[in-house]
Amino acid sequence: MKFSSTDKYVAPADLTVAVNAAIALERPLLVKGEPGTGKTELARQVAASLGVPMLEWAVKSTTRAQQGLYEYDAVSRLRDSQLGDPRVEDVSHYIRKGKLWQAFEAEEKVVLLIDEIDKADIEFPNDLLQELDKMEFFVYETGETIKAKQRPIVIITSNNEKELPDAFLRRCFFHYISFPDTETMQQIVDVHFPGIKSALLTEALTQFYEIRETPGLKKKPSTSEVLDWLKLLLAEDLSPEDIRRDGKNALPRLHGALLKNEQDVHLFERLAFMLKGKR
Structure with a gap:
């Protein structure tokens, strides 16, 4: 799979090389640059160029890494148990799949955008190290391990609001989008x-x-x-x-x-x- 410019996006040669290198290495592509230089749009155009779907996880200051995997709605399960709902016997009814889970279970390769990772808490990147490295995670409530059927193309953007941990950076292919001449x-x-x-x-x-x-x-x-x-x-x-x-x-x-x-x-x-x- 080779990325190139599309009819809606001009990708400089160094950016094209970076995207294709990350795909070949099967590493997340960490993209930095001034706000407004097309970092988020890059992920959309990579998906368009390769003809694959895209999943977007927009990170906020309150976002936790666990939300990208799944969330367990214990409150709803407790309420249903009080109402005698038979669904409480199956805990999977109360599991909400996050963007990583959706990307891992996709039958075809997808582009997964983790947008503005530097907005979250400093521990956020470290909490995703294992999942992005091994492409799997464990669901404690159901006892199952979710493994990626097709390794997604992960694109991570940052506006440099916070320094990212070295352990996280080691697992990424890095590219800085220079301002266009x-x-x-x-x-x-x-x-x-x-x-x-x-x-x-x-x-x-x-x-x-x-x-x-x-x-x-x-x-x-x-x-x-x-x-x-x-x-x-x-x-x-x-x-x-x-x-x-x-x-x-x-x-x-x-x-x-x-x-x-x-x-x-x-x-x-x-x-x-x-x-x-x-x-």
Whole structure:
């Protein structure tokens, strides 16, 4: 099974190599990068490229590793026993399968996305070491061992909010998604907006990369944000001249798609004030 770019996703050569290496090694692929660089979308496009289903486990700060395996609903079983429900004799009625269990029991290979693993408690990755390594786990309530019928392709994303344990990192193939250069970004834009005029795209991308390189910027705009911005520019039918910045206004047109906090907006307002003072 070989992953490659799809008609909806431009995968740089190094990312393609990383995905295929992880598949060949049968190791989880740990993907890091700036928010908005397509880490989550990568898993969806790997599934699309390989023609296999995808299961998504979105991790939150309250997520426990056990939830990915299964959860035992003891409260419902107690209630049913009090009501005389005959189902209480079969404990499996009260087992809710998690995403790992679903991936392990699938008849065909699947892509399993564990999204934003760094949001969870620091022990979360360690609690999955055995399961991801051996591709099996034990269900204490039923006494059965669940083994993967087909080893899933596991893709794990992280925004670097927390350091991940070394023992966990040793079991992964790692890749950092670098921010796209101008040429790659043009390819990405062509996928989403194939009819965009080159003059508008050139002006928009020039401004976009200038904004990203502005000293003091708290949050740099990402790939997803420049795509949103371009969508708005096209919806408003703006020309390159319409969006060109001058000394009167250092803020880009429709800047709310690119700048996501008041500190960065104030930064560009101060830059505009300084430019006026020099004129």
